[in-house]
Amino acid sequence: MEKRVLGRTGIEVGVVGIGGEGFENKPYDACEALIDRAIAGGANFIDIYNSNPDVRTNVGRALVRYPRESFVVEGHIGSAWKDGQYYRTRDIEVCRSSFEDFLSRMQLGFVDIGMIHYVDEPADFDAVFGGPVLAYAQELKESGIIGCIGMSTHNTEMALRAVGTGLIDVMLFSINPAYDMLPATEDVNSFFAEGTYDRDLTGIDPQREELYRRCETEGVALTVMKALGAGMLLDGERSPFGQAMTPVQCIHYCLTRPAVASVPVGLSTLEEMDAALTYAKATDAERDYSAIIAGGPRTSIEGSCMYCGHCAPCTSGIDIAQVNKFVDLALPQEVVPDTLRDHYALLDHTASECIECGACESNCPFGVSIVEKMHTAVDLFEKASA
Secondary structure (H helix, E strand, O other), rough: OOOEEEEHHHHHEEEEEEHHHHHHHHHHHHHHHHHHHHOOOOOEEEOOOOOOOHHHHHHHHHHHHOHHHHHHHHHHOOOEOOOEEEEEEEHHHHHHHHHHHHHHHOOOOOOEEEEEEOOOOHHHHHHHOOOOOHHHHHHHOOOOOOOEEEEEEOOOHHHHHHHHHHOOOOEEEOOOOHHHHOOOOOHHHHOOOOOOOOOOOOOOOOOHHHHHHHHHHOOOOEEEEOOOOOOOHOOOOOOOOOOOHHHHHHHHHHHOOEEEEEOOOOOOHHHHHHHHHHHHHOOOHHOOOOHHHHHOOEOOOOOOOOOOOOOOOOOOOHHHHHHHHHHHHHHHOOOOOOOHHHHHOOOOOHHHHOOOOOOOHOOOOOOOHHHHHHHHHHHHHOOOOO
């Protein structure tokens, strides 16, 4: 399993992780089997948003059989349980007691990422960042109980605000090719509502592009929820692209977005787990999502690089998708960040080696003017440093 670093935290995680949804309503043996299968497949990263005491107890009991340094936990502050039901809370005493319950049931003395749970509305954001919830997260970090602070959200605007505070190191965010075309919303249910995708959708929403760019350049790691679109993308009749994607294609799409480090997928069965874990050994052809997205009957992303790698192989050996990504990250900024310059300089072959043969453009399913982007890369990264 490929490993990536969670932004500026230095924490290394497998690119496929374990989401908490699959552990709900299961006995211990089933939870243990899922965790064993995941860890055997190289998935060392686990997001547990769940407040269900049975889930916490079962997962903790299964994980404690492994060395603590062998897995990374993303645990949520503000996820609570009452009268047999999950709910989100900002009551600081409930937040404290629920997180202490999480530590106890999960048998953890330390949580790698303390995730402020589900901040989707401006008023809630103001209450969290101007009140005791953030202060509690900072207290946990200072005492060494959590390693860094994260936040989960489905709302692009709240994610951008969080990045702007400089206090958030990891963002758990809803990412998939369908959601990427939608503007920011406070209502997560709109992602699943009938008719949401029955309109012309043109390219990735600009705010989402800005979020990915800022996370990449500022070292904020993105971890992914809803990579499969709650199953929508696996169903050709429900998908806005008119064709079913595979779990491997969905995961690969997420991992080609800037700043994304891991995709923890909520999987209920061993068969579903195996389908996700096959990503580690999947071929480029099996990972390729470009034909499905490009052929969507109700979408258009003509001219936008989706970093799918379909342009390869380059006659000159240039990693075209990576160069395009660096260009897209740099263009909106007044000054090209030194980190981007450094990453570009480490490429085995740079854009100035392009011989303009055009082979990449004939292979691109999205009609990207790749030769033009190579010229832009030279202007941004090579002429300025010459």
